[in-house]
Amino acid sequence: MDEFSFINSIKQQTYKQSSVVKGIGDDAAVFRNTSQDIVTAVDTFVEEVHFSRATMDPFHIGYRSLAANISDLAAMGATPAFYLVSIVIPKHWADEELTKLYKGMDNLATIHNMDLIGGDTVSGKELSISITVIGFVSKGNARYRSSAKPGDILFVTGTLGDSQAGFHILNNPGKFKEKEYYYNKHRMPEPRVAFALELGSLSRVALNDISDGIANEANEISEASKVSITIYEDKLPTSTSYKQFPVKLQREWKLFGGEDFELVGTVAKAEWEAMKLVAERTNTPLKEVGYVDFSKSDEHKVFGVNQKNKKKLLEKKGYTHLE
Numbered sequence: 032m033d034e035f036s037f038i039n040s041i042k043q044q045t046y047k048q049s050s051v052v053k054g055i056g057d058d059a060a061v062f063r064n065t066s067q068d069i070v071t072a073v074d075t076f077v078e079e080v081h082f083s084r085a086t087m088d089p090f091h092i093g094y095r096s097l098a099a100n101i102s103d104l105a106a107m108g109a110t111p112a113f114y115l116v117s118i119v120i121p122k123h124w125a126d127e128e129l130t131k132l133y134k135g136m137d138n139l140a141t142i143h144n145m146d147l148i149g150g151d152t153v154s155g156k157e158l159s160i161s162i163t164v165i166g167f168v169s170k171g172n173a174r175y176r177s178s179a180k181p182g183d184i185l186f187v188t189g190t191l192g193d194s195q196a197g198f199h200i201l202n203n204p205g206k207f208k209e210k211e212y213y214y215n216k217h218r219m220p221e222p223r224v225a226f227a228l229e230l231g232s233l234s235r236v237a238l239n240d241i242s243d244g245i246a247n248e249a250n251e252i253s254e255a256s257k258v259s260i261t262i263y264e265d266k267l268p269t270s271t272s273y274k275q276f277p278v279k280l281q282r283e284w285k286l287f288g289g290e291d292f293e294l295v296g297t298v299a300k301a302e303w304e305a306m307k308l309v310a311e312r313t314n315t316p317l318k319e320v321g322y323v324d325f326s327k328s329d330e331h332k333v334f335g336v337n338q339k340n341k342k343k344l345l346e347k348k349g350y351t352h353l354e
């Protein structure tokens with residue numbers, strides 16, 4: 032298939048979002064601004080860095096790439112609307128594989144009512160996908176990493192470490208419990224959109240999504256909000272069968288593993304009950320895992336309280352691309 036037939040093959044026939052004026056088919060896409068704030072982000076996924084053909088089918092590569100981007104919109108409290116895909120395609124990729132990759136994206140886009148409104152197609156050595164997402168939030172209501180305040184509760188959704196556990200099982204075939212569950216958590220993560228959107232009824236929430244591990248993301252909240260944060264390691268939520276993995280890896284994955292695409296954030300004690308109701312309504316597991324310190328120090332750090340009740344600095348360690 033040549034470049035233009037390919038673009039034609041992935042072009043939507045109709046658009047779900049009524050604000051689209053021009054989708055795929057011109058020099059750029061056009062959508063008409065509404066009265067809301069526009070939220071946009073881009074993330075890139077590279078073969079052998081973010082995925083390998085050994086552990087992900089083309090469908091999963093597409094699905095997870097879009098999921099990671101939608102997760103950033105959720106972390107801003109935004110409603111997903113559009114995505115643009117820039118793709119570098121190696122010559123050896125078959126048309127059917129590409130179709131499946133786009134099916135993976137389309138599958139998740141349909142769940143979130145998103146339209147593919149543009150992108151770019153080039154050939155190159157290894158598969159690389161850059162996805163730009165666009166969403167909306169009511170004016171002034173985007174959720175920031177900088178909103179944490181002393182005395183807040185630190186919370187996290189879902190369970191941590193499952194994605195890296197899935198990656199581990201995929202790379203080390205053997206006897207493991209609930210393999211499919213962990214495979215799915217790695218290959219088809221579910222961004223917490225419904226939960227994040229319903230938080231709109233709360234007055235103040237600091238929010239970040241977990242792409243690089245909770246230690247890293249909590250450090251980002253700490254830096255942006257100029258507060259220190261304490262995390263109880265034992266309170267970090269994990270799946271029931273997570274105990275099957277070596278203790279050292281359990282700790283490594285849940286704190287520093289990343290790619291769980293859960294949400295971590297802080298909320299005032301006074302709004303904790305309201306947040307729990309949102310979690311119930313949206314079927315989202317939610318757990319209190321720590322707090323924002325009252326300390327008056329100028330140093331803004333994250334501490335972990337371990338099993339022996341020892342409080343230690345939790346370094347900003349996670350998945351980082353450049354050392």
Ligand SMILES: Nc1ncnc2c1ncn2[C@@H]1O[C@H](COP(=O)(O)OP(=O)(O)OP(=O)(O)O)[C@@H](O)[C@H]1O
Nearest residue numbers: 071072073074075099100103106240241242243350
């Ligand atoms: N190369 C770049 N040029 C301009 N801005 C960048 C670049 N890389 C990152 N940023 C910006 O830096 C901020 C942090 O980006 P980062 O990628 O760490 O967040 P994230 O997308 O939530 O995390 P992750 O990529 O791990 O999922 C964002 O505002 C992002 O737009």
Ligand SMILES: Cc1ncc(C[n+]2csc(CCOP(=O)(O)O)c2C)c(N)n1
Nearest residue numbers: 079080081082083242243288289290350
């Ligand atoms: C083949 C392969 N090797 C390693 C990993 C692990 N991994 C890659 S990127 C990343 C953090 C998020 O990246 P980013 O910060 O770019 O969003 C993690 C944990 C993987 N999934 N596949």
Ligand SMILES: [Mg+2]
Nearest residue numbers: 072073074075
């Ligand atoms: Mg990014």
Ligand SMILES: [Mg+2]
Nearest residue numbers: 103106240242
């Ligand atoms: Mg993010």
Ligand SMILES: [Mg+2]
Nearest residue numbers: 242243350351
């Ligand atoms: Mg990252």
